[in-house]
Amino acid sequence: MVDTGAASLTASEKAGLDKAGSDRIGVTRAWVPWAWSGFLIAMLAFLVLYPTSMLLIGALTTTNPVVEGYSLADISIGNFLAVVMNPNVAAALGNALIACAGGTAVAVAIGLAFAWVVVRTNTPCKGLIASAGMLPLFVPPLVAGVAWSILGSPKTGLLNLLLNKAGIPFRFDLYSMPGIIFVFGIYYAPYVYMFTAAALRNMDPALEEAAEISGASATRTMATVTFPLIMPAILSGMLLSFVVMLGIYGIPAVLGAPANISVLTTYIFALTAWSPPRYNTAAAVAVILMIVTGVLVYLQQKIVSGRSYTTVAGKAFRPRPLNLGKWRFLTLGLAILYLFVVVVLPTIALFIAAFRKFLFIKDIPALFEAKQYGWQHFIKMFDNPLTIASIINSIKVGIITAIVGGLLSFAIGYTITRTRAPGRRMIDVITTIPVAIPGLVIGVAYLWAWIGLPGGLYGTLWILALAFVARFIPDTVKALSTSLLQIHRELEEAAWICGRGTLSTIASIVLPLARPGVVAAMTLLFILSMRELGSSLFLYSSGTMVMAVQLLGYYEGGNIGITAAFSLVQMVLLGVLISFTNWLSRPGRGSGAIKPDIAPTGVVRSG
Amino acid sequence: MSSELRVEQLRKVFTTTTAQGSALKAAVDDVSFTIAAGEIVVLLGPSGCGKTTTLRCVAGLEHPTSGKIVIGGTVYTDPQAGVLVPPRNRNLGMVFQSYAVWPHMTVRQNVAYPLKSRGVKGAAQDNAVRDALDLVELSAYADRPVTQLSGGQMQRVALARSMVYQPQILLLDEPLSNLDAQLRLRLRDDLRRIIKRVGLTALYVTHDQTEAVVLGDRLGVMRDGKLLQLDTPSAIYNSPADLFVAGFTGATNVIEGRLVSRDGAFGVVAVASGEHVMARMGHDIAPGTPVRVALRPDNVALNPAGEGRNRFLGGVTSRHYQGTQTVYQVSVLGTAIEALEVGSAARYDENSQVTVGLPAEACWVYPADR
Ligand SMILES: Nc1ncnc2c1ncn2[C@@H]1O[C@H](COP(=O)(O)OP(=O)(O)O)[C@@H](O)[C@H]1O
Ligand SMILES: [Mg+2]
Numbered sequence: 001m002v003d004t005g006a007a008s009l010t011a012s013e014k015a016g017l018d019k020a021g022s023d024r025i026g027v028t029r030a031w032v033p034w035a036w037s038g039f040l041i042a043m044l045a046f047l048v049l050y051p052t053s054m055l056l057i058g059a060l061t062t063t064n065p066v067v068e069g070y071s072l073a074d075i076s077i078g079n080f081l082a083v084v085m086n087p088n089v090a091a092a093l094g095n096a097l098i099a100c101a102g103g104t105a106v107a108v109a110i111g112l113a114f115a116w117v118v119v120r121t122n123t124p125c126k127g128l129i130a131s132a133g134m135l136p137l138f139v140p141p142l143v144a145g146v147a148w149s150i151l152g153s154p155k156t157g158l159l160n161l162l163l164n165k166a167g168i169p170f171r172f173d174l175y176s177m178p179g180i181i182f183v184f185g186i187y188y189a190p191y192v193y194m195f196t197a198a199a200l201r202n203m204d205p206a207l208e209e210a211a212e213i214s215g216a217s218a219t220r221t222m223a224t225v226t227f228p229l230i231m232p233a234i235l236s237g238m239l240l241s242f243v244v245m246l247g248i249y250g251i252p253a254v255l256g257a258p259a260n261i262s263v264l265t266t267y268i269f270a271l272t273a274w275s276p277p278r279y280n281t282a283a284a285v286a287v288i289l290m291i292v293t294g295v296l297v298y299l300q301q302k303i304v305s306g307r308s309y310t311t312v313a314g315k316a317f318r319p320r321p322l323n324l325g326k327w328r329f330l331t332l333g334l335a336i337l338y339l340f341v342v343v344v345l346p347t348i349a350l351f352i353a354a355f356r357k358f359l360f361i362k363d364i365p366a367l368f369e370a371k372q373y374g375w376q377h378f379i380k381m382f383d384n385p386l387t388i389a390s391i392i393n394s395i396k397v398g399i400i401t402a403i404v405g406g407l408l409s410f411a412i413g414y415t416i417t418r419t420r421a422p423g424r425r426m427i428d429v430i431t432t433i434p435v436a437i438p439g440l441v442i443g444v445a446y447l448w449a450w451i452g453l454p455g456g457l458y459g460t461l462w463i464l465a466l467a468f469v470a471r472f473i474p475d476t477v478k479a480l481s482t483s484l485l486q487i488h489r490e491l492e493e494a495a496w497i498c499g500r501g502t503l504s505t506i507a508s509i510v511l512p513l514a515r516p517g518v519v520a521a522m523t524l525l526f527i528l529s530m531r532e533l534g535s536s537l538f539l540y541s542s543g544t545m546v547m548a549v550q551l552l553g554y555y556e557g558g559n560i561g562i563t564a565a566f567s568l569v570q571m572v573l574l575g576v577l578i579s580f581t582n583w584l585s586r587p588g589r590g591s592g593a594i595k596p597d598i599a600p601t602g603v604v605r606s607g
Numbered sequence: 608m609s610s611e612l613r614v615e616q617l618r619k620v621f622t623t624t625t626a627q628g629s630a631l632k633a634a635v636d637d638v639s640f641t642i643a644a645g646e647i648v649v650l651l652g653p654s655g656c657g658k659t660t661t662l663r664c665v666a667g668l669e670h671p672t673s674g675k676i677v678i679g680g681t682v683y684t685d686p687q688a689g690v691l692v693p694p695r696n697r698n699l700g701m702v703f704q705s706y707a708v709w710p711h712m713t714v715r716q717n718v719a720y721p722l723k724s725r726g727v728k729g730a731a732q733d734n735a736v737r738d739a740l741d742l743v744e745l746s747a748y749a750d751r752p753v754t755q756l757s758g759g760q761m762q763r764v765a766l767a768r769s770m771v772y773q774p775q776i777l778l779l780d781e782p783l784s785n786l787d788a789q790l791r792l793r794l795r796d797d798l799r800r801i802i803k804r805v806g807l808t809a810l811y812v813t814h815d816q817t818e819a820v821v822l823g824d825r826l827g828v829m830r831d832g833k834l835l836q837l838d839t840p841s842a843i844y845n846s847p848a849d850l851f852v853a854g855f856t857g858a859t860n861v862i863e864g865r866l867v868s869r870d871g872a873f874g875v876v877a878v879a880s881g882e883h884v885m886a887r888m889g890h891d892i893a894p895g896t897p898v899r900v901a902l903r904p905d906n907v908a909l910n911p912a913g914e915g916r917n918r919f920l921g922g923v924t925s926r927h928y929q930g931t932q933t934v935y936q937v938s939v940l941g942t943a944i945e946a947l948e949v950g951s952a953a954r955y956d957e958n959s960q961v962t963v964g965l966p967a968e969a970c971w972v973y974p975a976d977r
Binding site: 204206207209210211212213214215216217220224225228229 | 666694695704720765769
């Protein structure tokens with residue numbers, strides 16, 4: 001499908017190019033841009049519009065697509081409303097909103113404090129703290145959930161074991177709403193941090209100095225100048241982290257299930273796992289999730305596109321860090337405490353669980369008995385042929401996603417930013433639609449789109465890859481557009497003046513300059529698809545098991561040792577890939593080429 | 608209300624960290640000056656010479672390494688004695704280079720802010736705000752959000768905000784540098800009128816010499832953290848203290864030579880071609896020393912009428928017609944200098960022979976090693 005499309009572009013554009021090239025005064029054929037836009041819109045319709053429409057149909061009908069095929073016979077809003085009225089759905093929605101609101105509140109408290117420490121104080125090693133602070137973004141939510149269940153399960157959690165040995169009667173219970181809120185909050189604080197730190201950095205320090213000169217005290221300055229100015233950024237980071245939490249499956253699945261707390265995402269998956277599967281109800285709940293997400297994303301975009309106070313004067317500011325005196329060691333200590341809780345503790349927990357024969361630990365000395373440790377979980381894990389198969393499948397899906405997604409994103413990005421092709425506004429709009437669709441909903445939509453078509457994509461690796469392309473296309477197109485916008489128009493025009501045609505200019509000027517951005521976008525797509533759980537849940541089959549789902553399988557199978565071992569394997573794989581991306585975009589590489597800055601933007605929505 | 612400002616031996620050293628490690632750099636180096644109450648002093652110098660740092664030290668936003676800042680007889684900064692009054696207690700007004708008007712407030716809220724900080728309420732506040740806005744002619748805009756204003760209007764808001772509480776001293780950091788050329792000319796005149804009407808003591812910082820001349824009662828020329836000369840504009844232009852001040856204020860012709868003799872205020876300088884040039888002596892220089900003679904292109908006379916001293920034979924090597932004036936490259940005295948003639952008609956062709964007159968009182972002799 002994709003290949004034929006790309007070939008048709010090459011053929012048609014080449015035709016125009018050859019003509020212009022051969023007789024110099026040749027007229028560009030008027031139908032070429034139309035054909036090109038038509039091709040892009042058709043691709044997007046196939047990837048985004050068709051599955052979303054099928055999802056809506058699923059939500060409005062009651063026929064089971066597997067048994068009866070698609071039918072519009074009983075289409076009615078009543079079917080959807082019946083689901084909305086269901087008390088279980090209401091409970092899941094309520095729980096989701098409570099968990100995300102609580103998580104967001106924790107994330108704002110931590111993220112704001114972190115931003116202030118890093119940008120506005122002379123805390124030692126703050127550069128290091130800032131980069132370490134981004135690490136939680138790269139931890140897959142399921143891994144985070146598993147690690148915290150090892151640490152904080154009420155009976156066997158390692159933290160509770162320590163408390164017990166220390167004779168403290170208090171126990172942590174992560175299998176609870178506060179537990180979910182806590183884990184959400186600490187893992188998604190970097191979102192709030194990214195937004196507020198950028199706003200603080202871009203704010204003219206003279207705005208605060210002017211308040212000081214006017215006679216305002218430090219607290220008054222903060223309340224009347226600093227806060228109002230960074231408020232849009234805080235709100236924006238809040239809404240974004242709320243939306244991401246709303247779409248997360250791994251954390252509530254692990255921490256909520258034992259306490260019977262279901263949120264929208266876990267409820268949707270449970271519906272499709274019942275027998276017979278409730279595909280229509282799942283579609284309806286997915287639509288609810290999509291509506292809530294859509295409203296929040298709309299609000300966030302409004303705030304972002306509204307007046308941005310922080311860029312009033314367009315110059316680079318010299319930061320004016322507050323001298324904290326000896327208090328700077330307190331701020332350093334707090335930052336280290338956060339990093340310890342969010343990075344070090346879970347890692348230790350995973351290591352212990354992965355290498356210990358039995359997670360039951362009698363006392364503290366038993367924790368250090370060497371004979372208790374070994375590779376047995378890893379050996380058992382690799383004895384299961386599904387493990388290797390899932391890794392290979394994930395790599396295959398990652399490669400397809402990276403290539404298809406990278407090419408399509410470049411084509412769309414170039415068309416939107418550089419051409420006057422007809423319908424490019426429409427292309428732009430369709431491309432941004434998936435921003436408001438959580439991964440899990442994309443999964444349900446693709447399920448609906450293909451499960452009723454025997455011999456179609458369902459059950460192949462392609463359905464996973466295409467769902468991932470659809471899911472991440474807004475991010476990659478945005479990153480590539482930014483990268484393309486940095487290439488001055490005149491560089492391209494100069495090549496045209498030199499007698500080059502459009503394709504030749506793209507190949508000789510635009511691609512080489514944008515190459516780091518394109519490569520980084522593809523690597524990022526690869527990484528994101530390797531760790532994507534939400535949409536995979538509904539699209540894998542026994543032959544196309546992928547890593548994230550296999551990990552969930554191990555967890556639900558109850559073997560915590562293998563689960564931890566596989567988590568570590570995945571973290572190492574991701575770590576290697578991320579270092580590779582950083583290496584690709586390291587400064588000084590590819591002289592003159594546009595430096596990509598997309599790693600954080602891409603991870604932002606994926607959770 | 609306005610007070611005298613005394614800056615004594617101000618020094619500010621920054622630690623700059625570069626790839627090679629950290630280095631110490633004096634941004635302000637032993638600067639002393641006094642501004643009388645109600646006087647406007649302009650600090651002039653190229654970018655990076657330490658003007659902003661000096662201003663920020665006076666404001667209390669920067670902590671100097673050493674030195675003293677005394678306003679109206681009260682010591683506000685004296686690191687040796689551990690005195691460092693925070694900016695909010697200095698009762699100063701400051702206009703920032705970026706204006707720093709608060710984008711989330713209206714014009715009125717911006718101007719009222721310092722009054723609120725001072726607990727001025729009700730009718731007193733309203734009156735003060737109205738007067739300040741009248742002064743900068745922005746009364747009609749009082750309730751607009753500042754983001755809807757033009758650059759020139761924002762600048763006026765910043766000015767009104769800095770004057771509304773009748774500060775002891777007004778500090779202005781290149782307030783016109785972000786405006787377009789036309790507006791800059793107009794506001795430059797307005798600014799002086801407004802400050803003088805209120806009778807404020809003002810310290811104004813700029814890199815633009817014409818701005819400095821028009822605005823200042825006195826100018827101080829700075830370079831590399833040092834204050835080279837502080838004097839009236841006419842003194843700076845007509846008897847620059849050294850070669851840098853001369854060059855910075857437009858005396859771009861420099862003729863190398865050796866001092867032969869001196870006679871009171873004038874000296875005789877032997878130049879490369881062996882001819883002798885008479886020029887004013889600002890410094891005490893012993894005969895025989897290598898010197899440089901500086902003069903402005905507009906003081907070079909081509910084919911001057913009548914008889915006189917300092918007349919030399921030269922040739923026009925090139926001519927640059929600029930509409931209302933013409934700049935000639937003239938080869939004379941074994942070197943090349945520029946001559947500027949006002950008028951829309953260029954009088955000389957390239958390669959024509961001319962007599963070059965260098966008025967002795969417009970030529971200044973400086974030691975060559977500085
Ligand atoms: N906070 C600072 N840290 C390090 N160097 C500084 C700082 N502020 C100013 N400088 C340096 O001090 C010198 C003078 O700066 P500044 O006073 O801003 O110059 P001006 O306003 O005359 O352009 C410059 O070389 C500048 O780089
Ligand atoms: Mg400056």
